[in-house]
Amino acid sequence: xxxxxxxxxxxxxxxxxxxxxxxxxxxxxxxxxxxxxxxxxxxxxxxxxxxxxxxxxxxxxxxxxxxxxxxxxxxxxxxxxxxxxxxxxxxxxxxxxxxxxxxxxxxxxxxxxxxxxxxxxxxxxxxxxxxxxxxxxxxxxxxxxxxxxxxxxxxxxxxxxxxxxxxxxxxxxxxxxxxxxxxxxxxxxxxxxxxxxxxxxxxxxxxxxxxxxxxxxxxxxxxxxxxxxxxxxxxxxxxxxxxxxxxxxxxxxxxxxxxxxxxxxxxxxxxxxxxxxxxxxxxxxxxxxxxxxxxxxxxxxxxxxxxxxxxxxxxxxxxxxxxxxxxxxxxxxxxxxxxxxxxxxxxxxxxxxxxxxxxxxxxxxxxxxxxxxxxxxxxxxxxxxxxxxxxxxxxxxxxxxxxxxxxxxxxxxxxxxxxxxxxxxxxxxxxxxxxxxxxxxxxxxxxxxxxxxxxxxxxxxxxxxxxxxxxxxxxxxxxxxxxxxxxxxxxxxxxxxxxxxxxxxxxxxxxxxxxxxxxxxxxxxxxxxxxxxxxxxxxxxxxxxxxxxxxxxxxxxxxxxxxxxxxxxxxxxxxxxxxxxxxxxxxxxxxxxxxxxxxxxxxxxxxxxxxxxxxxxxxxxxxxxxxxxxxxxxx
Numbered sequence: 001x002x003x004x005x006x007x008x009x010x011x012x013x014x015x016x017x018x019x020x021x022x023x024x025x026x027x028x029x030x031x032x033x034x035x036x037x038x039x040x041x042x043x044x045x046x047x048x049x050x051x052x053x054x055x056x057x058x059x060x061x062x063x064x065x066x067x068x069x070x071x072x073x074x075x076x077x078x079x080x081x082x083x084x085x086x087x088x089x090x091x092x093x094x095x096x097x098x099x100x101x102x103x104x105x106x107x108x109x110x111x112x113x114x115x116x117x118x119x120x121x122x123x124x125x126x127x128x129x130x131x132x133x134x135x136x137x138x139x140x141x142x143x144x145x146x147x148x149x150x151x152x153x154x155x156x157x158x159x160x161x162x163x164x165x166x167x168x169x170x171x172x173x174x175x176x177x178x179x180x181x182x183x184x185x186x187x188x189x190x191x192x193x194x195x196x197x198x199x200x201x202x203x204x205x206x207x208x209x210x211x212x213x214x215x216x217x218x219x220x221x222x223x224x225x226x227x228x229x230x231x232x233x234x235x236x237x238x239x240x241x242x243x244x245x246x247x248x249x250x251x252x253x254x255x256x257x258x259x260x261x262x263x264x265x266x267x268x269x270x271x272x273x274x275x276x277x278x279x280x281x282x283x284x285x286x287x288x289x290x291x292x293x294x295x296x297x298x299x300x301x302x303x304x305x306x307x308x309x310x311x312x313x314x315x316x317x318x319x320x321x322x323x324x325x326x327x328x329x330x331x332x333x334x335x336x337x338x339x340x341x342x343x344x345x346x347x348x349x350x351x352x353x354x355x356x357x358x359x360x361x362x363x364x365x366x367x368x369x370x371x372x373x374x375x376x377x378x379x380x381x382x383x384x385x386x387x388x389x390x391x392x393x394x395x396x397x398x399x400x401x402x403x404x405x406x407x408x409x410x411x412x413x414x415x416x417x418x419x420x421x422x423x424x425x426x427x428x429x430x431x432x433x434x435x436x437x438x439x440x441x442x443x444x445x446x447x448x449x450x451x452x453x454x455x456x457x458x459x460x461x462x463x464x465x466x467x468x469x470x471x472x473x474x475x476x477x478x479x480x481x482x483x484x485x486x487x488x489x490x491x492x493x494x495x496x497x498x499x500x501x502x503x504x505x506x507x508x509x510x511x512x513x514x515x516x517x518x519x520x521x522x523x524x525x526x527x528x529x530x531x532x533x534x535x536x537x538x539x540x541x542x543x544x545x546x547x548x549x550x551x552x553x554x555x556x557x558x559x560x561x562x563x564x565x566x567x568x569x570x571x572x573x574x575x576x577x578x579x580x581x582x583x584x585x586x587x588x589x590x591x592x593x594x595x596x597x598x599x600x601x602x603x604x605x606x607x608x609x610x611x612x613x614x615x616x617x618x619x620x621x622x623x624x625x626x627x628x629x630x631x632x633x634x635x
Contacts, residue, residue: 008082009033009034009035009038009057009080009082010032010033010034010040010076010077010078010080010082010083010084011032011033011034011084012030012031012032012076012084012086013031013032013143013144013407013410014129014143014144014146014147014148015129015144015147015182015407015408015410015411016030016031016032016074016076016086017086017148017149018086018087018088018148018149019087019088019089019090019127019148019149019150019151020074020086020088020089020090020127020129020149020180021089021090021091021092021093021094021127021149021178021179021180022089022090022091022092022094022180022412023091023092023093023094023180023411023412023413023414024065024066024067024068024091024092024093024177025065025066025067026065026412027062027063027064027065027412028044028062028063028064028065028066028412029060029061029062029410029411029412030042030049030060030061030062030063030074030076031058031059031060031061031410032058032059032076032084033053033056033057033058033059034053034057034059034078034082035053035057035080036053036054036055036056036057037052037053037055038052038053038057038059038078038079038080039051039052039078039079040052040053040059040061040076040077040078040079041076041077041078042061042063042074042075042076043074043075043076043077044063044066044072044073044074044075044089045072047063047064047066048063049061049062049063060410066091067091068090068091068092068177068178069090069091070088070089070090070091070092070178071087071088071089071090072089072090072091073085073086073087073089074086074089090125090127090178090180091178092125092177092178092179092180093171093175093177093178093179093180093414094179094180094181094182094411094412094413094414095167095168095171095179095180095181095182095413095414095415095416095417095518096182096184096405096408096413096415096416096417097161097163097164097167097181097182097183097184097185097416097417097419098183098184098185098194098405098416098417098418098419098420099185099189099194099418099419099420099456100185100186100187100188100189100419100420100421100422100423101185101186101187101188101323101422101502101503102163102419102422102456102502102503102504103161103163103164103183103185103417103418103419103420103456104161104183104185104186104187105161105162105163105503105507106158106159106160106161106162107157107158107159107160107161107162107165108158108159109162109324109325109503109505110162110505110507111158112327112505113505113506113507114162114508117157117508118157118158121152121157121169122152122153122154122157123151123152123169123172124151124152125151125172125177125178125179126151126152126165126168126169126172126178126179126181127149127150127151127152127178127179127180127181128149128150128160128161128164128165128168128180128181128182128183129147129148129149129150129180129181129182129183130147130150130159130161130183131144131146131147131182131183131184131404132145132146132147133186133394133400133404134146134394134400134403134404135193135213135393135394135396135399135400135402135403135404136399136402136403137210137211137213137214137219137396137398137399137402138214138402139402140196140401140402140406140407141402141403141406141407142407143407144404144407144408149180152165160181161181161183161185162505162507162511163417163419163456163507163510163511163514164181164183164417164511165181165511166507166508166510166511166512166515167181167417167510167511167512167514167515167518168181168511168515169511169515170511170512170514170515170516171514171515171518171519173515174515174516174519174523174525174527175519175523175525182408182411182413184400184404184405184408185419186394186395186400186404188392188395188423189394189395189400189420189423190395190397190423190424191420191421191424191431191434191435191438192206192397192398192434193394193395193396193397193398193399193400193401194400194401194405194420194438195397195398195401195434195437195438195441196398196401196402196406196441196445197210197398198441199401199437199438199440199441200397200398200437203397203430206396206397206398207397207398209396209397210396210397210398210399213393213396213399219393222391222393223393225391226390226391226393229387229388229390230387230388230390233349233384233387233388234347236384237277237278237347237382237384240381240382240384241278241345241381241382242379242381242382243278243280243345243379243381244345244381248280248282248343248345248379248381249310249313249315249343249345250313251312251313251341253282255282255377255379257379258282258377258378258379259271259377259378259379260375260376260377260378261281261375261376261377261378262374262375262376263281263283263355263361263372263373263374263375263376264301264354264355264356264357264358264359264361264373265354265355265357266353266354266357267348267351267352267353267354268352268354272353272378272380274351275348275351275353275380275383276348276349276350276351276383276384276385276386276387277347277348277380277381277382277383277384278345278346278347278348278380278381278382279345279346279348279353279378279379279380279381280343280344280345280346280378280379280381281343281344281346281376281377281378282341282342282343282344282376282377282378283341283342283372283374283375283376283377284339284340284341285340285341285342285363285370285372286337286338286339286340286370287335287336287337287340287363287368287370288337288368288370289337290365290367290368291335291363291364291365291367291368291369291370292335292336292337293332293333293334293335293336294332294335294365294367295329295330295331295332295365296329296330296335296363296364296365297327297328297329297330297363297364297365298311298316298317298326298327298328298329298330298342298362298363298372299325299326299327299359299360299361299362299363299364300326300328300344300355300359300361300372301325301326301355301356301359301360301361302322302323302324302325302326302356302359302501303319303322303326303344303346303353303354303355303356304322304348304352304353304354304356305321305322305346305347305348305349305350305353306318306319306320306321306322306346306347306349307319307326307344307345307346307347308344308345309326309328309342309343309344309345310342310343310344310345311330311334311335311340311341311342311343311363312334312335312336312340312341313341313343314334316328316329316330316331316334317329323502323503325359330363335363342363342372344376345381349386349387350386350387351386356463356500356501357463357500358499358500359500359501361373395423405442405445406445409445409446412446413446413451414452414518414522415451415452415453415454415518415521415522416442416451416452416453416454417454417455417456417514417518418453418454418455418456419455419456419510420455421457421458421475421479422458422502424475425458425470425471425472425475426470428471428474428475428478431475431478431479432478432481432482435455435479435481435482436482436484436485439453439482439485439488440485450486450487451487452487452488452489452518452521452522453482453485453487453488453489454488454489454490454491454514454517454518454521455479455482455488455489455490455491456490456491456493456510456514457476457479457480457490457491457492457493457628457629458472458475458476458479458493458497459493459494459495459496459497459504460472460494460495460496460497460498460499460612460613460614461497461498461499461501461502461612461613462499462500462612462613463499463500463501463502464502470612471612472611472612472613473609473610473611473612473629474610476609476610476628476629477610477629477630477631480628480629480630487521489514489517489518489521489530490628491510491513491514491517491625492513492531492625492626492627492628492629493509493510493513494563494609494614494618494626494629495561495563495564495614495618495626496509496510497613499613509624513623513625516528516529516530516623517529517530528554528556528621528622528623529623530554530623530625531554531620531621531623531625531626531627531628532552532553532554532555532558532619532620532621532625532626532627533552533553533554533627533628534550534551534552534553534627534630534632535551535552535553536550536551537549537550537551537606537632537634538634538635539597539601539602539603539604539634539635541599544599545596545599546596546597546598546599546600546601547594547595547596547597548594548595548597548604548606548634549592549593549594550592550593550594550595550606550634551591551592552591552592552593552619552627553591554621555591555621556621556622557620557621557622557623558588558591558619558620558621559588559619559620559621560588560617560618560619560620561617561618561619561620561624561626562617563614563617563618563626565614565615565616565617566616566617567616567617568616568617569586569587569588569593569616569617569619570583570614570615570616570617571608571609571610571611571614571615571616571618572584572585572586572593572595572606572607572608573606573607573608573610574595574597574604574605574606574607575604575605575606575607581607581610584596584597584606588619593619602635603633603634603635604633604634605631605632605633605634606630606631606632606633606634607629607630607631608627608629608630608631609626609627609628609629609630610629610630610631
């Protein structure tokens with residue numbers, strides 16, 4: 001007779017699993033589920049506590065706070081003889097990292113920016129708990145359905161949030177502690193997706209939308225419609241595509257009647273302006289002997305929207321949407337010295353096609369590089385209607401909070417770092433209020449009225465502003481207002497963005513600046529933690545000239561830095577009574593900025609870096625952090 005398997009009824013949450021980092025100096029919350037009215041005991045080294053499950057089988061036990069240490073075993077057992085052993089538990093610093101794509105962006109997308117990090121960094125005392133995208137519109141989940149603790153190893157580091165990893169790395173340098181990062185992030189998400197119903201009280205439209213998506217039948221219908229619409233559009237385009245039918249990727253394709261197009265470049269302003277469908281591009285190129293026939297890499301920047309790329313008739317890569325950089329591998333033996341050809345099938349969904357300008361287009365290895373920008377031949381393969389808009393069902397109010405953040409509430413943390421806003425720029429009027437509600441709501445959730453909350457201000461960015469123009473300059477001023485809330489920080493990132501990319505790969509300085517602010521706010525670190533800021537402002541007259549004199553604080557190492565656009569101060573503007581801004585002449589003298597104004601001025605509105613990007617030098621201190629964008633009245 002076979003052995004009967006008896007399922008264990010004692011269960012712990014995923015956060016309390018092997019490799020967990022538990023917050024030091026806070027009461028250690030051990031919770032889980034068992035049969036009702038069962039005695040449960042939790043033991044961590046010499047500390048032990050017991051309690052009984054309630055009528056729903058839930059238990060909540062609290063071990064005394066401890067200093068940093070480990071690795072330990074956490075043992076949870078019940079009076080029926082069941083036992084759970086959680087191994088390799090560390091006591092250290094735990095932070096929640098949340099936001100949208102620039103928080104989620106994994107190190108694999110930045111590996112070319114940080115090859116030494118990817119190659120060399122191994123650290124068992126930096127660990128992450130990555131929660132996979134999940135929403136709940138019917139209320140907060142009690143437990144995560146995904147997630148496990150992972151330490152930094154060669155085989156895991158590529159999946160770490162780049163910003164989260166660098167934050168942890170630099171926070172560890174500053175504190176010497178084991179760092180645990182809970183990563184709850186999702187590309188494209190709005191702030192209200194990460195907020196609970198109570199935090200959104202009064203935002204009736206958002207809550208009504210959440211109620212609609214709480215209907216499982218409606219939710220499933222929207223997902224099915226998204227899939228059907230996308231598949232139908234792509235399949236129809238594929239079936240109509242003359243390039244697919246006639247194998248335009250092959251070398252013997254007759255392109256004598258194909259037209260010319262300069263790559264990189266926008267479709268806007270060309271014959272392809274507004275085009276929707278598929279269009280094929282081709283270019284011939286030669287290679288030096290150091291590259292010919294050798295394994296190599298192909299970088300083609302980013303494109304709008306999806307591509308398939310062939311080299312000498314063989315497919316080398318494809319990408320399904322616009323944002324990822326096209327970085328493909330060329331196998332050994334595929335290329336030759338003369339008469340190579342790259343062929344691109346580009347599918348455009350919304351009439352805004354482009355090969356993103358100022359991206360490196362090249363085939364290369366460690367010995368040689370050949371650039372592939374220049375004149376391509378192109379031919380339209382199929383034209384179609386605009387793709388039906390996608391209903392991003394996981395971006396609605398309360399969904400991500402309920403599915404990913406709320407189940408963390410039982411797990412003590414030391415603070416929150418928040419990188420989000422790109423998806424709220426278009427409608428920014430409520431963002432400051434929503435941010436305040438979120439900060440206070442998270443503090444209530446974790447029962448800590450001083451829980452640090454550090455936000456990342458959006459960097460410079462221009463290219464995806466069309467067809468509408470989103471005002472990132474104005475939005476940064478809205479983000480500034482988080483500092484009106486006690487125990488908050490704001491990381492200024494001008495100079496760290498890429499004007500032509502929503503997902504810049506320079507992430508380490510952002511993580512380092514977050515760590516400096518966290519270490520100052522929470523751990524008593526005495527190092528400079530922020531960029532220069534305004535201490536006072538007034539109008540002064542000198543030698544029949546008038547100036548707005550801006551006195552700065554946090555000025556150690558103060559300088560005008562060249563962040564790729566020279567050192568001339570070109571981003572001070574004076575706004576007139578009609579609201580029109582005019583660039584003003586400015587100079588940094590000691591710890592003051594003098595901005596030249598009309599000598600009859602009694603009162604002016606002065607702006608600094610209030611556009612989507614900056615145009616000249618940035619005023620920075622020893623941290624490399626710039627003076628934050630501002631808009632002030634000076635008298």
